[in-house]
Amino acid sequence: MTDQPDYKSTVFLPVTDFPMKAGLAQKEPAILARWQEMDLYGKLRERRKGRERFILHDGPPYANGDIHMGHAMNKVLKDIIVRSQSLLGKDAPYVPGWDCHGLPIEWKIEEEYRKKKQNKDEVPAQEFRAQCRTYADKWVGVQKDQFKRLGIMGDWEDPYLTMKFDAEATIVSELLKFAQSGQLYRGAKPVMWSPVEKTALAEAEVEYEDIVSTQVDVAFQIVEAPNAPELVGAYAVIWTTTPWTIPVNQALAYGPDVEYVLLEGDGRKFVIAEALIGAFKERSGLVHAQPHKHFKGSQLAGAIARHPMHALGGFFAKPRPFLAGDFVTTEAGTGLVHLAPDHGEDDFALCKAHGINPVFAVENDGKYREDWAWLGGQGSVINPKFVSKDGPICSDLREAGGLLAASDDFKHSYPHSWRSKAKIIFRCTPQWFIPMDRAVGDGVIPRCAEEESILARQGNGATLRGTALDAIENTRWVPERSINRIRSMVEGRPDWVISRQRAWGVPIALYVHRKTGDYLVDISVNQRIVDAFKAGGADAWFGADHQALLGPDYDLNDYEVVNDILDVWFDSGSTHSFVVESRYGEGARADLYLEGSDQHRGWFQSSLLESCGTRGRAPYDAVLTHGFALDGQGRKMSKSLGNVVDPLKIIAESGSDILRVWVASTDYFDDVRIGKEVLAGSSDAYRKLRNTFRYLLGALSDFSEEENLPVAQMPELERYMLHRLAKLDAELRGVVDKVAGSENWLEFSRYTRALFDFANSDLSAFFFDIRKDCLYCDAKADLKRRAYRTVLDTLFHALVRYAAPIIPFTAEEVWQSRFPNTQESVHFLEWPEVDAAWLDQKLDDKWTEIRNLRDQVNEAIEPLRREKIVRSSLEADVTMGMAVPSDGVNFAEIAIVARIETGVGDGIIVKPSDWHKCGRCWRLLPEVKEDGTLCHRCDEVLSA
Template structure:
């Protein structure tokens, strides 16, 4: 065979400078800088001005520390949604914000003080608050740059901060709205209290951890029992896992329908533990009669070694109601004073026989049930435990000692148990009770329930009318009047009129609002918005005067929260009131009230009074946090939720599904990922996860994201090369397109509908905002429909057909349509790459892919008949490829182009060259059974490499290539 010419230069190969290697870590910062220089966000606001608005209100992270994977996941998801709404043509602003007050920041400053051996209480409050503000400012700037590096587009020039003066003024204004409508009261009731941070905590500031506690059984001697006189002198036994509450005991509770028994007996112990039990080796350590729930008596015997004298019948048996009117005395009654007072038996519906003894000791200072039952019976809190967890200095028993969360102090050998043992009242004590217990999420220390004077927003007070009353001359509590809806009722109704994504999250928020107590909004800290109220010293009422409130708000606008702490309060009160008659409240607001009020100064403040956010998005923990505080704040002041829809996502776990922890060394750092692989890889991971549940991230997971990204990038690279010299003048109409192109338009229309169902609320789709479905649909289309199918078939047409050939023109017309659609579809997911792709084809200093709107896809392209036909053809194509693969593997043939295929099944191939679709030399149909493959006897064209009957010998030209070259 003679040497043949090289036809490579005559083939129309794709030409592009778009690199296969992404180099995102290096490129993305430059792209971000370009966006900042051109004011991408500001220009986009101008382009979308007057359009339908979509407001995603940003839940504020705390301004302390570098961002973690949870931050990255949350912000990227928000950005994807905002960009997708902008792509739909909406005006979708995004105002990022930060929560700047409260314990997390204050705790950091205190940590710095402790390192320097400084005492926070010795530093002027104004100086301490200034340091908190400076600390928050610093981390706002740091986190801002980190979020921008993620590709998050927003109003970074003017974010919202809860510590800005206008914000603090608005927060105070929202508080005063509650005060003016009577939805505020100060009361003493048990709240979750951190002895370490010395402040009340909200439920959202608490996390639960398993601990091992001391459990004790304590005997209270009965001194009166009018309905069961035989019990006088017997001992009611209580069980508790909080021994430190015994010094604050005021009563005992019984279950009215519970069956109780009284047994006389003794506790015995071995004199010599190395010898077996015998009368000579046993000594009595306690004897008497015990009163216990019948169902729990055997358990009591087992843990106390109590041996009853009456083995078969108790001395007394009766219902709890028989204990009505009974009185016991405290084990430490000999101390006199508080401890000498009688301890009444009270009926409690909450008493059960699930564990313990069926009798419960009541300390109204330290339990909600205790507080309610004792209060109803005239027993008030005594405030024995101080804010640091020690008993107050003048307390008769253990005064000045503690802390009550110290295991040694409350342990079986600690002073409480020792004193009870010496008093002959401790029947059992062990340090082995395992259970879940609340801890402060900031200090990680155990909390306690502690009754303190706090400010509350009531959940169950009708919204019409309230009169303040004085409880024992100590604390005002509300007396309800009127018959309007309660805050709980308004909130539950608002929940039903809000769209919750996923839908199952509705049950979570509803159950939390149904069961939550009154909202404790006060904190005993320094860094925050003060509860700017004046309380009358005689009546206990707080002052409600719109004129005074207006002066307070104006003062905050000028100087922020510091305006209150350094105020001329007489000037704020004005001439109608004497400051000497009023107490100035110096507690600060719960930071959840701060963040719950953000809708007022962000959404309404920027877009008009009455405007509600279209969407809130945060992690599932925010059903008890920001979602709920925002709901309650808005329902209390506006009668409706501040949002129309709420999306809940899960948490980011490590690659094996464990919670990330520095101590475990399994933290996956988003900053490191961006520095090594780029933000778009991280964004692909976020968009691909089923983020409604907890998600995993690790090396293997990120490798999968990188691989998916690489394939998509190569799809764009191919299209850019194939369209490098494309001109719209060569476009053809739908009617002029071959069937394969029309089928691909059908697939594009299907894809478009699937993607719209995710992003467009108007689509009424169950999959709204499920971007894992959105992302998978794009990647599957790019890989399966385009790269592995359409591009594979049509590369021969692109490379070898004449430039004017109608089929090649149709293919390039469709490629152009696909390019414009895909680059828009992926822009919310991988904004840096989408910009790079767009600029590669349409370079411009002033333009951006993110100015574009949703592609124009004609849904008349949907052709179900065509879909069915091509679905079968694609299936048969796969079968042919599978049949050819062994021949290729054995190198009998090098390419499917060299195969002749015989098929026993007739295909719906009218108007279709199936050999071209299968990329083989020849197809014979309806011959024999199954699929038969053999090497073709035809020769290969030297230009297109197809084996065709007209090619006389390998390397010569087929008819098509000959005509193209002649032209």
């Protein structure tokens, strides 16, 4: 046989410079630089000006430390949503922001002082606040660059910061709205207090950890019992895991319907709930004690006990009354509860109802005050040694005969400060509160214009709790089940304690009359305060000429200047006012808030309460909640476990788009996992989509508009692929468009899965595979080839848009690769125009059957390929018993085999074809008489 000609140069192979290897870590910074140079975000705002607006309001992270995986997941998800809304043609601005006040930053500055053996309290307040501001500003800059590297598109030149003067002025203005409408009061009640940080904490600043505490049984001798005289001389036994509250005890609580017994043993009698005798005997060692009298708790009404330390006199010599408490149960303990109104919500409420007031014995550092008769100046009360069974409290009780049992082995969950990780206590202190259940119009402050405005929005008699619960019902929660969490939290939450005893933040800028205790409500004074904040920020309050702020109508000597700091959750809860409303107009409301599930007790709730209290409505139309990022084994990430997955490292090694694919692919409504295996899966999915784009770019290298072919002239396969594209378009739009997709809105795991499956299954493994012969070997003007390339062009323009929100860097690279001389960006584009007329269910049913048969044929060929009986499916002849829809379909071409006979025999039989191979297209055809010679088609193409 003579040498055959080499036809390689005659085949129309794809041509592209788009590399298979992504090299994202190296390419992405250059793309970022181009976006910045062209002012991508600014130009996009210009192009979308006047369009329907979509506002995703950014929840502010704290400006301290490098970003972690939670940050990355949150910001990427926000960016995907914002970009997808822009793709819909909407004006979708994104203003990133930072929470700059509060303990996270203040604590870091204090740590620096502690390292230098310096006392923060000795530093001038202005100097300390300046250091906090500098620290926050530093980390805003660091985090900004890290977020930008993730591909987050936004107004990075003008982000919002809670420490900007305008922001601080607006925050204090929002506070004064509460004051003006009577929705603010100062009172003393137990709040969560950190002795380490010396401030009150909000629920959102607390986390719970398991600890081991000291549990004690303490005896209070009964000295009066008008309804059961035989109890006089007996000992009422209380059980507690907070022995440090015994020095502040003021009463005892019983359950009126609880069954009690008089237990006699060791020469004394004890009052215990009948259901708890066994546990008490085990703890106390009084195993032989026997019950002698059974009685209802109601018989303890009017009874009086004395404190075990009564011999100290004064406070400790006062009678301890028995009070009926509906919170007393027989689940644990003794069925009797000692009451310290300074240190428990139930204790406080019950004692207050009976005229028993707090005594403020425990100082802000957790020590008993110096003049306290028992353990004065000692503590700290959260020190395990101080409260242990051998500590001073138990030792003194033991010596006085009041300690019946003590052990350091009680395991339970206990609240800790989220930042310092130290245990906290409930401590009664004077604080500022926003009431949840006070009707607007019932405040202690006279009616004013601001209150009238709120009344008009909320309705006379509305409470903040009621308004917030109504707003919750009128908000869309994604996923739907998340409404249950926020609703239950608002239903059960106490009054909002908004004051903190710190230095770095927005002050509660009020003047309190020294005689009446009322705070001043004067619109003119308030305006001067706000103006001062606009000019000098929060520092203006601490160095203010307060007489000048009060004006000529008031004497500063008559007023106390409040210097407490606002809860940072009030700061962040007010951001809707100085971000959304100030930038987009009064009454503007965010379309979406999006944060982790912990923000149901944090930002979602504080924003809801702030807006409901000042505007009578929620600040958002919808709220999306996502879970937390866990390690590959589903564990919480922890430095101590060494399982922290660093997003910055992933970006440096693999690029941001890989991380973004992971975020978009997860079922982020629940906690999600990330690790090497998970990221490998994301990388593989990305690689396949990239190769789809690479094929499209190569196949369309010389495509021109003149090559376009009308749909009506296209073969059935092309029309089927347009149908599949239209179905994909509807599914993706259902995720992005709130109107189009009621159930799947913002479920981007569905979006990403559909997009990637289409590229892999419909295109690469099916359409591209079948038509590569047409692309390579048909004449350029052939109608089938033109139809194929027309569809490829349609697919390109659709897919690059669909992919842009998920992988913005790669989408830009793809777009620039096809249109290298354009000054445009893929992110200026809008949702592709997909004709609904392409949808054809009959075509879908027919081709679904054809694809199933094709898969069966491929499966039957595979064993012969493995055994190298055939090298490719092109060399196979197939007979099959199943019928194939034949009208308009060449099934041999679809299955990519030499020939196929249907309706013959049973099952599928494959054998090597005895036809010869065309030297150009490599198909085995009957007209090819010798391997390497040309088939009719190839001969015609080369002869033309």
